[in-house]
Amino acid sequence: MASVEKFTLAVIQNTISSTILKYNLNKPSFITSDQTWQIVTENRTFILNSAKKTNSGNYSLELFDSGTVKGKQFLQVNIEAQVSSVEISFHCLSPGVMKVSCSANGDNLHFKWTGDFNTLPENGSQAVELARDFQGSVTCHVENHVSRDHTSIQLSPCPGLLVQDLVVCEFNRIDTCYVAEGQRLHLPMPSEEKFTLAVIQNTISSTILKYNLNKPSFITSDQTWQIVTENRTLILNSAKKTNSGNYSLELFDSGTVKGKQFLQVNIEAQVSSVEISFHCLSPGVMKVSCSANGDNLHFKWTGDFNTLPENGSQAVELARDFQGSVTCHVENHVSRDHTSIQLSPCPAQVSSVEISHHCLSPGVMKVSCSANGDNLHFKWTGDFNTLTENGSQAVELPRDFQGSVTCHVENHVSRDDTSIQLSPCPEPTTMTSTAITSGSLSKKSPGTNSTVSHKETNSFNQTLTTSHPSSVNNSWFLNLGLIIMSSVCVLLIIISIVAFYIYKKTHKPKNKGAISQEGRELVYAQVTHFSDGHTEPRSRTSQAEDVEYAVVNPRASKKKQKTDVDNVQYGELVFDTPAKNHRQKPMKQDDCIYSQVQHHS
Known part of the structure; x- marks a missing residue:
């Protein structure tokens, strides 16, 4: 610390200043709660016992002299983690x-x-x-x-590449000598002056080399073998799988066999083309497999597993919802390789594939496909003139399309399909029926009560029917039949109307009354006129109607009406009274009122 008697120590972190210590006349006063700070007053030294990253900052020392600020000093302090775990x-x-x-x-x-x-x-x-x-x-x-x-x-060189680096194997070693295809194999020869090198393959021994007094004699026809006499080394320049076998070195001394040495040599293909694949199984299982090229492969798995899979397994089974990185390591005796993949949870399998269709207007049939599952991809096949675009969930066909349609649905884990036999869209048909009922007309004989009754009932029903023909021919015949029936119905209606009109015209009732000449009402009735001196007896029963008698004056000509009394005749006038027509009374002789009917000739 400074030699002044009074100062203040603070630190600025993220523009915020925090006081750590106030010092006055050898009396330190800590403001901070950090217990790692201490001060040694004898040598005026401020100590941070164990630095932390939170102690980084810009430290300021404010100096006072006689109560006034003498100056400020600054120090930037950075706390760093040490270098460790270098890999x-x-x-x-x-x-x-x-x-x-x-x-x-x-x-x-x-x-x-x-x-x-x-x-x-x-x-x-x-x-x-x-x-x-x-x-x-x-x-x-x-x-x-x-x-x-x-x-x-x-x-070492990357696996999968035929590298001509050498492998040195000595006889009488306990373990097997492994050599990669394409590598060079060095076999140091013994110091004896005479020996024979042979290889045993499938219980058959084949001599490769006979060596005597620095004079090698190759027996094999394999040109990849050579010998370097200076250092007595036998070299296989490019190893092949056919060079694998149990090699024997027979040693001679003064013409007798001194001993034998053996070496097992295996040539292996290097590891290459490591690949990971996965399949979503049911129920709830994801199977992850690893494949590679090479000989005597050994597999090992690492990744975001809760439990590490057993080493040596080429496939592992994970939960269907597993998500994370997986690495497959493959190795054999001569090389190693690995690959990784990022796995996502399995999507739901394809299920419930259905096809529906709707007839649109004008001239279009829309066919749709639906299914359950994740990441679905749709494909259509069938009796199309033109192939539909893959991936479309719906297709539009001509309204008269007829044939089979199949919808194929798949995702990354499964596939399914369904088919439907489509018929042409039906045409709308209008059907009209009309019924007319006419009442009968009745007429009584002259001189009797007569009732004219006329009733007409019109019924008009229009029905829109839609037929679903199974074929084009059936639909055509059905439409033709409906047209013929409709035409007949219309013709019958017209004939009925014309007949009814003619009937009405021919049976039109006469006027019931008119105004007479002299202010009197003229009533026309059925009056029977007989010649002079002749009368017709009248015998009839009265109907339910009231009977009234009145004077009937025939209309006179321009001549002066005669006053002479001609013949007196009796007639009967019958009037229909509607209120009294509801029921019939028993027939009986009515009381008659007679009046004089004058006929003027």
Whole structure:
């Protein structure tokens, strides 16, 4: 701290100032509640015992002299996490690239690479790209303002590439010598002057080389074998699977067999083409499988599993709703490779596929397909003249389309389909029926009560019927029949109306009354006129109607009416009284009122 007797220590974080300590005449007063701060008054030193990132900030020291501000001092303090957990990983990319990455924990990290590079990578890069067949050591250096660390890795060429690196195997080794296809195999020979090299394949022994006093003699016809006499090394330049077998080295000393040495050699294809696939099974299971090319493959799974699958299994079963990353690692005795996939929950399976159709206007039939499930894709097949576009949930066909239609529905986990036999859309048909009932007309004989009764009933019913023919011919015949029936009905109606009109005209009733000449009412009745001196007896029963008698004066001519009394005749006038026509009275002789009927000639 400063040598003044009074000062104040504060820190500014995110533009907010917080006082930590006030010091006056060797008497410190802590304002902060952070217990990691302490002060040593003997040497006027302020100590932060265990720094944390929250202690980072701009520290200010305000100095006082005799109660006035003497000045201010500032210090920027940054607290960083140290470098730790440095790791190197690599991935073989295509084509011909190996990507090497470095990761570490800490703040404000800076990366640097060293190793068996032909060209040094740029400093500061967290990843570098090398040739796919790169082989050698690589070191990643990581540092920040407070610490540094590094780690190294020995890289081999990417799997799947026939790399001509050599494999050295010595006889009498306990384990098997594994060689990748295309690799070179070096077999160091013994120091004896004479030996014979052979290979046993399927219980059959075949001699490869006889060696005597630095004079090799190849027995095999395989041109890939060679021997380097300077260092007594037998070389297989490009290993093939047919070179696998149990190799024996028979040693001789002074013409006698000194001993035998053996070496089991297996040639394997490298791991390549690692792929992950998955299938959603029922109920509630997702099956994830891994495949690869190569010999004697061994599988291992890593990823976002709650429980790690058993190593060696080529397939694992997960919950249907599993979501996360899965990595399949494949290796054999000569190489290794891996691949990853991001899995999403299984969609619902396709179910309840249905086809519906509607006849639209004009001239269009709309056919729709529906189904249950997720991420559905629709496809149509059938008796179409033109193929429909895939993916459409509905298609429009001509109104007269007839034939089979099939809707196929699928998603990533299942598929289903359904078919329907369509007929042409029906045409609307109008049907009219008309009924007319006419009452009868009755006429009584002269001189009797007569009743004219006329009743007419018109019934008009119009019905719209829609037929669903099973074929085009049936529909045509049905329509023709309906047209004929409708025409007959209309013709009958017209005939009935004309007949009724003629009947009415021919049976029109006469006027019941007119005004007489001299202010009297003239009533016309059925009057029978007999010649002089002749009368007709009258015998009849009266009807229910009232009977009244009156003087009937025939209309005179222009001549002066005669006053002479001609003949007196009696007539009967009958009047219908509507109120009294409801029931018939028994027939009896009515009382008669006689009046004089004069006839003027």
